[in-house]
Every structure is written in structure tokens, then in C-alpha cells.
Amino acid sequence: MKKLSGLFTLCLLLSAHFSFAQSKDEVIQNIVKEVEQNSKLEELAHQLLDSIGPRLVGTPQMNNAHNWAVKKFESWGIPAEKQKWGEWRGWERGVTHIDMVEPRLQTLEGRQLAWSPSTGKKPVTAEVITLSETVSDSMAFQRWLPQVKGKFVLISMQEPTGRPDYNWEEYATEASFEKMKRERSEQSEAWRDKFSTMGYTSRTLPAALEKAGAVGVITSNWSEGFGVNKVFGAYTKEVPTLDLALEDYGMLYRLAENGSKPKIKVTAQSKELGMVPTFNTIATIKGTELPEEYVVLSAHFDSWDGATGATDNGTGTIVMMEAARILKEYYPNPKRTIIIGLWGSEEQGLNGSRAFVEDHPEIVENIQAVFNQDNGTGRVVRITGNGFLHAYDYLEDWLSKVPDTVADHVQTTFPGRPGRGGSDYASFLAAGAPAFNLTALDWAYWNYTWHTNRDTYDKIVFDDVRNNVILTAVLTYMASEDDEKASREQIKLPINTRTGEQETWPEPRSPNRRGGVE
Known part of the structure; x- marks a missing residue:
């Protein structure tokens, strides 16, 4: 009788285990079926x-x-709910429209950057210029700065090619590809040296141009893909900052560089909304x-x-x-x-x-x-x-x-x-x-x-x-x-070969709870 009782108990346990496994498989099968159908x-x-x-x-x-x-x-x-965690500079994008009006008419591909100031109710038409081509030191650049008054200023390097490297690798001769890369590297180094000589970075220069009377700043942050730019935020406070597609930026750069004095007409509408609350969306099962x-x-x-x-x-x-x-x-x-x-x-x-x-x-x-x-x-x-x-x-x-x-x-x-x-x-x-x-x-x-x-x-x-x-x-x-709580035990991190010191686990960092303002 004891043997039969023990056998019965074992059967119940096996049955319960099988039922649980079957239930688990059924949930997973339902997940897959719902996704697929x-x-x-x-x-x-x-x-x-x-x-x-x-x-x-x-x-x-x-x-x-x-x-x-x-x-x-x-x-x-x-x-679910919106959980407030801070506040941020409120801003709303409006219409951006950019036309080259001299030496000919062409609508350009571009946009104002995030948090860019507006052109106001009326479009702004002005000549486009490049940065000074010959800057011997920061004082020479300061002497040149008044020339930006009333102008749009191009502040990004003119890219030598709009073709991604994979396209060159597929079609160019090896010698041509290597020549392009070498010349691009030399041009990029010279551009970095130019900024160092001027005494500015791409983040600090827009404010200096704005202060000197520029009516706008133009960038082109190419992403090394056909027709693609990275698009981030503006560093000006009173005049618009625009990003132009590589093709249009390069055209303006060449026209300005060769003395054609291109002009553009810009509408860049936006609204400042003051400080607004920021949230996470949190949902709970x-x-x-x-x-x-x-x-x-x-x-x-x-x-x-x-x-x-x-x-x-x-x-x-x-x-x-x-x-x-x-x-x-x-x-x-x-x-x-x-x-x-x-x-x-x-x-x-x-x-x-x-x-x-x-x-x-x-x-x-x-x-x-x-x-x-x-x-x-x-x-x-x-x-x-x-x-x-x-x-x-x-x-x-x-x-x-x-x-x-x-x-x-x-x-x-x-x-x-x-x-x-x-x-x-x-x-x-x-x-x-x-x-x-x-x-x-x-x-x-x-x-x-x-x-x-x-x-x-x-x-x-x-x-x-x-x-x-x-x-x-x-x-x-x-x-x-899972029946078990996931272990949080951390590995012992190695010695950093560069510093010779023991690496440590990353530490929590506090958020910026009041963003977009200095």
C-alpha cells in the first residue's frame, strides 16, 4: 500500500511538472503566433x-x-502614465525654405538645426561667404571677423567627394582610391589646424560669428553616405543655423570661393516656448x-x-x-x-x-x-x-x-x-x-x-x-x-593597460534636469 501511495505521489508530481512545462510552451507558442499573424x-x-x-x-x-x-x-x-523628471528649453520647428537667388535660382535641400533661432516674419536674403582662407593666428582672424557682417557664413569643410568609400572601392582604380583618401586626410587635417589657429571650435565659432553681425551660420555634417547628413542642434542665440546637403553646400562653397558672390533667401520659422516639463512614459503590468x-x-x-x-x-x-x-x-x-x-x-x-x-x-x-x-x-x-x-x-x-x-x-x-x-x-x-x-x-x-x-x-x-x-x-x-533571482555578482575587472590602474565598475550619473539653457 505504501508503494502504491508513493507511486501515486510521484505521478502527481510528474503530471504537475508536465502541465507546467506544457503551459510554458503554450505561452511562448501564443507569443509567436500573435507576432506572425x-x-x-x-x-x-x-x-x-x-x-x-x-x-x-x-x-x-x-x-x-x-x-x-x-x-x-x-x-x-x-x-500607464507620464512621469515628470525635469524640464527643458521648449522649442517648436516651423517652415524652413532655402533658395539660392544669385548667380541663378535654385531651391536648396536643407533645414534649420534644432533650437535654431527664427528668421522672423520675413525671409532673410544675403550673400554667402566662406571662412577666411588665410588665417595666420587668432588675432588675424579677429581682424577678419567684421567681414561676416550681413552675411551667411559657411563653417564646414567642403567635402572632396559625396561618394561613400564603399562606392569608390567598388569602381575606382586602387591608385585613384588611395589618392582620394590621402588628399581628403590632408584636407581634414588642414581644416582642424585652421580652427585651432582661429582659436575656436565648431561649437564656439557660431556665437562669435553671430556677435560679429553674421545673419546666419551654415553647416554641412556629412554622414559618409549618399545624400545623408547628421542633424543636431544650433549654437546661435539670435540668428538661424542651417544645415545643407553636401551637394548644395559644396556648390555654394565653390561659388563663394571663386568670387561669384552667391546669395540665398532663407525662411526659417521657429518658436521659443520657454521651459517645458520633460517626461518618461511608464507602463506597468x-x-x-x-x-x-x-x-x-x-x-x-x-x-x-x-x-x-x-x-x-x-x-x-x-x-x-x-x-x-x-x-x-x-x-x-x-x-x-x-x-x-x-x-x-x-x-x-x-x-x-x-x-x-x-x-x-x-x-x-x-x-x-x-x-x-x-x-x-x-x-x-x-x-x-x-x-x-x-x-x-x-x-x-x-x-x-x-x-x-x-x-x-x-x-x-x-x-x-x-x-x-x-x-x-x-x-x-x-x-x-x-x-x-x-x-x-x-x-x-x-x-x-x-x-x-x-x-x-x-x-x-x-x-x-x-x-x-x-x-x-x-x-x-x-x-x-524564473524561480531564482538573477545574480548581480560582478566580475573582477582587469588592470587598465594604458593607466596601469584597476578598472572599476561604471558609477551612476545624475541627469540634466534643466536642459537647453546655460
């Missing part, structure tokens, strides 16, 4: 990128994005068994505004939102609490996530894992243990449940070294939380979409983004369900 990614991307547009910190569009995300989460039954432990889905919500911020970081944003939607549908009562953090002002120094870490130590102390995605539209291909000694034990276990069609793309490195910046996972990592960046395939990200005027909807590869939703949702589910 009922994806909302295109809908989310359209609403975020086409309707709301770029999300520069301090702009009405950034606030519109937060409001949209809160409503979207709540429509899925996920409580409450845990049932361990509600005071957390799995965090992380992506920065803001972008530069040269384009619509599709791959930096619209794609990371919609991955986290879609993963949350699916988890709420098929895993509505997680063991641990799932937090979705869409951070503000990552582009100016991880400010939103740093503020969250600083303001919520009780959450950071009890984080099971942070999964962050940022760098573009590609499928995730790399995850590193970020210096956590036992990361292999839990991350590989979680990854083992990710479908092979997704997991086979992912290379892992354990224990790895702690990341020190670059995206919001670093804010959590510095505070000791197990935080992991889901690093994506490049898809020419650095040259063509990262911070550029071409970071738009058409660059999204939705099959790869769907891949990332499956990976994120399954990792989140497994991390939430």
Missing part, C-alpha cells in the same frame, strides 16, 4: 512616425508622443507572486528631428510596446511586475533613464533584468553578459526557450565587460542592475539613419522588428517566471 507594428510605426513625427526633447511633438503612448497602453489594459521584483522593457522615446527618428529609436519603442501588448494578452498575470520604460532625452545624455534610476532606487534594487533595444531596425544579433559573473546561468536558460528561428541569429558573450554608455541600459547597469542591450544587425545604421535626415519609415525592416518582438517577449516571460 496579428502584428500591430506597422500600425504603431505609422501612428508614431507619420502622424506624430520627430520627438525632440522640449517640443510639443515629444509631449504628443507621450500622450499617444499612454492612451495606447491603456487601450490594451495596461496602466503588475506581478502576482513577486510584485516587488521587476523586469524592465527599455527604449528611448525621443529622437533628433532631422527626420522622424524611425530607427533611432522608433523601432526600439514599437518593439517594447508590441511585446507589452502581447504579454498582456497571453501572460496577463506575470510572476514579477513588468515595467515598460520609454525614456525622454536619451539623445542629450541618457537623462530620462538616469532620472528614473535616481528617483526609484526601490525598483532598481529589485530588478530581475532590463532588456533595452536601441540601435536600428535590424534583427538582434548580439547579447553580452555586461560583466555579471553568472549571467550565463540565467540568460542562456531564458534564451533556450526562444524559438530557434530567432535565437540562432544571436551570439552571446559571457561574462563580458560592463557597458559604459551609448544607450539607456547603461543607466541601470551603473546602479548594479542586470541590464542587457539587445544589439541589432547594422543595416547601414551609422551612415544612413543614425541621427540623420534620412531616418524615416521606409528604412524599417519589419520582418527583423517582428523577430525582435518575439525575442523580447519570450525573454521577458522567462525572466519573470
Whole structure:
């Protein structure tokens, strides 16, 4: 009788184990099925990128994005809120229109930079000049400065070619390619020496030109790709700063250099809005068994505004939102609490996530894992243990449940070294939380979409983004369900060969809570 009783107990245990395993597989199967058959990614991307547009910190569009995300989460039954963490210089972009009017008429491709002052109600028409070609020292440059009065001034180097190196490598002779690179290197060095001789940098020169009476500053920050520029912020306070496409910038430069005295007519409208509040969007799926432990889905919500911020970081944003939607549908009562953090002002120094870490130590102390995605539209291909000694034990276990069609793309490195910046996972990592960046395939990200005027909807590869939703949702589910708390034990970092000193774990940094002002 005792043998039968023991056998019966064993059968019950095996049955319970099988039922749990079957239940776990069923959740994962439902996640995959939902992604493959009922994806909302295109809908989310359209609403975020086409309707709301770029999300520069301090702009009405950034606030519109937060409001949209809160409503979207709540429509899925996920409580969400805008959490204020600081304030920023408020600014709203208006119309930019740039025409060359002499020596002939041509509409130019360009835009005012973020936070650029306006031209006012009327367009500004003026001659375009280059910086002095012969500057012997800083005093000579000061003597030259009055010549900028009433002029637009070109302050970027004229690029010798608008063709990327890969195009030269494919078609040029080896000798021609090497000659171009050598001459470009010499030109770049001479340009740097010129700035050093003038006594300015690209950040400080615009203010000096403005003070000397220039009516505007023109840059061209080429991204080493066909027709692509990096687009950042202005350093003038009274006159507009414009960025022109390499082709148009080069034309103006050559005309000015050869004495043709080109003129442009510029409309650059914008509004100063004073200091405005800045937010993170925080959504929460409450845990049932361990509600005071957390799995965090992380992506920065803001972008530069040269384009619509599709791959930096619209794609990371919609991955986290879609993963949350699916988890709420098929895993509505997680063991641990799932937090979705869409951070503000990552582009100016991880400010939103740093503020969250600083303001919520009780959450950071009890984080099971942070999964962050940022760098573009590609499928995730790399995850590193970020210096956590036992990361292999839990991350590989979680990854083992990710479908092979997704997991086979992912290379892992354990224990790895702690990341020190670059995206919001670093804010959590510095505070000791197990935080992991889901690093994506490049898809020419650095040259063509990262911070550029071409970071738009058409660059999204939705099959790869769907891949990332499956990976994120399954990792989140497994991390939430794990019976063990993820270890935070850190590796012993090596001696820095350059300094000879012991390397240390990155330390938390406070955010800039009042940005855009000096």
C-alpha cells in the first residue's frame, strides 16, 4: 500500500511538472503566433512616425508622443502614465525654405538645426561667404571677423567627394582610391589646424560669428553616405543655423570661393516656448507572486528631428510596446511586475533613464533584468553578459526557450565587460542592475539613419522588428517566471593597460534636469 501511495505521489508530481512545462510552451507558442499573424507594428510605426513625427526633447511633438503612448497602453489594459523628471528649453520647428537667388535660382535641400533661432516674419536674403582662407593666428582672424557682417557664413569643410568609400572601392582604380583618401586626410587635417589657429571650435565659432553681425551660420555634417547628413542642434542665440546637403553646400562653397558672390533667401520659422516639463512614459503590468521584483522593457522615446527618428529609436519603442501588448494578452498575470520604460532625452545624455534610476532606487534594487533595444531596425544579433559573473546561468536558460528561428541569429558573450554608455541600459547597469542591450544587425545604421535626415519609415525592416518582438517577449516571460533571482555578482575587472590602474565598475550619473539653457 505504501508503494502504491508513493507511486501515486510521484505521478502527481510528474503530471504537475508536465502541465507546467506544457503551459510554458503554450505561452511562448501564443507569443509567436500573435507576432506572425496579428502584428500591430506597422500600425504603431505609422501612428508614431507619420502622424506624430520627430520627438525632440522640449517640443510639443515629444509631449504628443507621450500622450499617444499612454492612451495606447491603456487601450490594451495596461496602466500607464507620464512621469515628470525635469524640464527643458521648449522649442517648436516651423517652415524652413532655402533658395539660392544669385548667380541663378535654385531651391536648396536643407533645414534649420534644432533650437535654431527664427528668421522672423520675413525671409532673410544675403550673400554667402566662406571662412577666411588665410588665417595666420587668432588675432588675424579677429581682424577678419567684421567681414561676416550681413552675411551667411559657411563653417564646414567642403567635402572632396559625396561618394561613400564603399562606392569608390567598388569602381575606382586602387591608385585613384588611395589618392582620394590621402588628399581628403590632408584636407581634414588642414581644416582642424585652421580652427585651432582661429582659436575656436565648431561649437564656439557660431556665437562669435553671430556677435560679429553674421545673419546666419551654415553647416554641412556629412554622414559618409549618399545624400545623408547628421542633424543636431544650433549654437546661435539670435540668428538661424542651417544645415545643407553636401551637394548644395559644396556648390555654394565653390561659388563663394571663386568670387561669384552667391546669395540665398532663407525662411526659417521657429518658436521659443520657454521651459517645458520633460517626461518618461511608464507602463506597468503588475506581478502576482513577486510584485516587488521587476523586469524592465527599455527604449528611448525621443529622437533628433532631422527626420522622424524611425530607427533611432522608433523601432526600439514599437518593439517594447508590441511585446507589452502581447504579454498582456497571453501572460496577463506575470510572476514579477513588468515595467515598460520609454525614456525622454536619451539623445542629450541618457537623462530620462538616469532620472528614473535616481528617483526609484526601490525598483532598481529589485530588478530581475532590463532588456533595452536601441540601435536600428535590424534583427538582434548580439547579447553580452555586461560583466555579471553568472549571467550565463540565467540568460542562456531564458534564451533556450526562444524559438530557434530567432535565437540562432544571436551570439552571446559571457561574462563580458560592463557597458559604459551609448544607450539607456547603461543607466541601470551603473546602479548594479542586470541590464542587457539587445544589439541589432547594422543595416547601414551609422551612415544612413543614425541621427540623420534620412531616418524615416521606409528604412524599417519589419520582418527583423517582428523577430525582435518575439525575442523580447519570450525573454521577458522567462525572466519573470524564473524561480531564482538573477545574480548581480560582478566580475573582477582587469588592470587598465594604458593607466596601469584597476578598472572599476561604471558609477551612476545624475541627469540634466534643466536642459537647453546655460
